[in-house]
Amino acid sequence: MRTWPAVPLRSRPAALPYVSAGLRASVKDQVVASLPIVIVLYAIVIAAYFVLRYAGQWAEGDTAAITLAIRSMWETGELVPHTGLVYPSGYGHTAVSIMILAFTGMSIDTLQQIVGPLMAALLVLPALALYRELTSSNRTALIAVVLLLIQPEFLFVVLRGSHERTLRLLMLMALLLLVRSFRYRSQPAAYVAHVLLFYLTVYALIATNILFGFSFIVAIAIVVVTVWLWSSWFPRVWGGLPALSGRLTFITIAVLIIGFTFIFYMYDPAKMTLQAFNGILNKLAALLLTTQATSSPYQTVTGGWVSLPVYFLLSSGTYLLILGSIVVWARQGYLWLRGAARPAGPGQALLWLLYTGFAVQGMLAAVSDLTGNAMNNLQLRSFPSFAMLAAPMLATGLAEWRPWPSLRLATGVLVGMLAACALLKATNDPLVSNQWTFYTRDEMTAMRWVDAHSEHTHIWTGPNERVTAGYSVEHGPSLAGNVWVGTPEVRTVRVAVLSDLLYLQSVRLRQALPPAVAGSRVYDNGAVQVYRAVPTSPYQR
């Protein structure tokens, strides 16, 4: 029998001698070439975790609303359905959804709860393409995408079933075409192609959400003003500024015209969106000129987590991104103003300017939130847009960083921890969150029964929307005119659905159960019961 001689560990060479330098380079090339797909795989794993964490049974308010809008467009075949819910801010995401339903034959809930989150992984490649154009570096672009994927606020909005997935993809594409168009100014055919595709994408963006369309215009307008100030006060910063300013001014006007046409001539429900701006000036004046205490729009946000330290820990990736990107942005701006450095090209200049635009918009959103306007938590809503530009800004600084091996390892561990925190926060894990988003099959069974056996009744279904959102996603709105109520004190509530989970959730949120649970138990499926309040007068039923 042949035996192999044992090789002492100490005598092993650092690298296998028969592996040539050429082969090693080839292996390294393969690894580098695989990195974009590896990051897509990572995004797929995140999306799969989001779906599997609750076995596909998750829902929240915006997902439910968009699902109802998809259902009404699908059932009526109308762009503006005459019955059911119409999404007033735009039809784009709804239209894409019904096109997928028509081709694939899948159910609406399967699309919204299972396939939709998995589709979010596709955002990695557009982000990579844009960041490479903005930073002129494949390495920086990769770092930026990793930074974006550890942002819980970004993950949550693109994984859930709202219009944001479509919106973010179109935003990345619009910015990509904008940056690329500056590169090809000297080639008319390519330039025209980029410009036409840019306006096609911007139309789709506005048609998906007119409010975000406005936000895009405002950001570009802020960039125009910044460029104008720079070229007036510091004309020697970068020779490309006047051309940039002229082009962006034209874009602002063109996008405004598209938005105006969309609201007033193409999609009537969008006019409702304008009402959100009603009275904002009065509210702003009230905020600045009175001393009355107002409710904080952020109370709900922080109250949604088990404790304030946990909230801050989970949000640490967000704070690091904000602080880090501000430092890089300020340093870059300072060096450019001093004349110690110049933008490497239109991409880098646009990144700096767009970052400024979306950061200013974030500050305006904070002021708007404090006025208590109709669109609460605007700052939270505008953060993903800011994060999409803050990630490459911070990555620009990190790409120059060459840490010691031990520090590199520590950074890797930190990024891993931030990724875990982002996942916990984006999935509203009950370990850390009070705003649960999952439900059980038994709860759906009970909801089906109570909806089928009640008419125009106010029914308590738990302290947050998770059960009713799940019912809306799986079955649609109540066909019998029943009203789902989350506040136990409402006197009109005569029927209550109660499961162990709803009980635990009420305890977690320190909310009382409605008085109806002391009444007659009229339904039981083992895990969920339905209660009806005992009449106290002959006029009650």
Added chain:
Amino acid sequence: MMQVMRNELSGLVVVALAACAAALFDGPPALRILLGLVAVLFLPGYALAAAAFPNREDLDWVSRTTMSLALSLALVIVLAFVLGQSPWGLQEAPLVVTLTGLTLLIAAVAAVRRSWPARARLIAADRPGPWPLPGGTTLLLLIGLGGAIVFGTMAFTAIWSRQDTPHTEFFVVGETGLAQDYPWSVRPGERVAVALGIANHERAPAQYRVIVEDGQVPLAETGPLLVEAGESWTGSVSFTPDRGPADRPIDFVLEKDGQPNGYRHLRLWLDVADSR
């Protein structure tokens, strides 16, 4: 032209037509989902990107995939507006046929543009180098892994976790068949009738028995009731409450397959008016 047809646009045409056929003739679900997602989210944009940037070298795979995805969405959104104004509306067949037609039309434009001999290539000196695709085996391995995760997740959630757990629903309804109008005020000795329902979702036939109790005192009993899997039983049960406290709970205990301690419980509060 033959040269043109040999490129990937011919593959695009085949996939677009296959997706259209699978949708219109209700093909196998897995195939329909796979082809449908590609037909909606990739092909229209790929064709448009190919028409706008006909040279393969104009865009690397990252940029071309990006454009394919985003431009597909943009084209679908524009097409939906046009269809929404047409007499066909956003119905299933018109959606499928028009998007397939649009994709084929744009692919034809791309094919013609690619056949032009003297087309200028994009030159951009200052952009980063194109991202190379990994080698065949690595690429297949990575795509296979991604596909396995995606379809594994879809299969697990759609097929397995969406199934209801075995259970029985036990309920009481009022005289209108709704969860209201229950008897709540009766006189002692007055006979009360309530409508009960049992829905068997145990995935197997089950034998049930309903016992009506006033405290520990049995008032009435119904059963045994054999209910097949997936079937329901509805019926009425009558009882006469005795004298006792004015407001009292009447319990309805459902027993399954002779198991003691009750399988499901309901409770109606009755005001036995004359006992005050």
